[in-house]
Amino acid sequence: ELANDTNKMDTATQDLPRPGGFPSIRYKRNLPKKGPSGLVIFTVLGAISVYGFYRVGQANLEKRELKREHLWSRIHLIPLLTAELDRDTYRRNIAALAREAEIMKDVPGWQVGESVYNTKRYVGPTQIVVPEPN
Numbered sequence: 001e002l003a004n005d006t007n008k009m010d011t012a013t014q015d016l017p018r019p020g021g022f023p024s025i026r027y028k029r030n031l032p033k034k035g036p037s038g039l040v041i042f043t044v045l046g047a048i049s050v051y052g053f054y055r056v057g058q059a060n061l062e063k064r065e066l067k068r069e070h071l072w073s074r075i076h077l078i079p080l081l082t083a084e085l086d087r088d089t090y091r092r093n094i095a096a097l098a099r100e101a102e103i104m105k106d107v108p109g110w111q112v113g114e115s116v117y118n119t120k121r122y123v124g125p126t127q128i129v130v131p132e133p134n
Contacts, residue, residue, distance in 0.1 A: 097112055097113050100112050100113070
């Protein structure tokens, strides 16, 4: 029986690496980069800020030009608007005198448009705004 055991020992083989050896074990962490560096981020943010300030400056110039144009258009329209207001005031005064004549037609001695003040000193005309019936 002992001879059988020695035979087995002679035939036993040891585990050996394959020819060329085992591949190396990767033990280092291989993590991808998380993003751009701080310098890149700072440069991009600086460029965006410079562009933003440029656009704000351009918008301010445009706004200033539009404000100036609006002001000059109003200045040029003042004579037209004043004339329109004068025509409207005249039309309202004529309509008020016509209403006064219609209302006071039965009063003897009433003169339409005569001042109600007993003075020779000038008293400006009153603006009577009566809403017109719809």
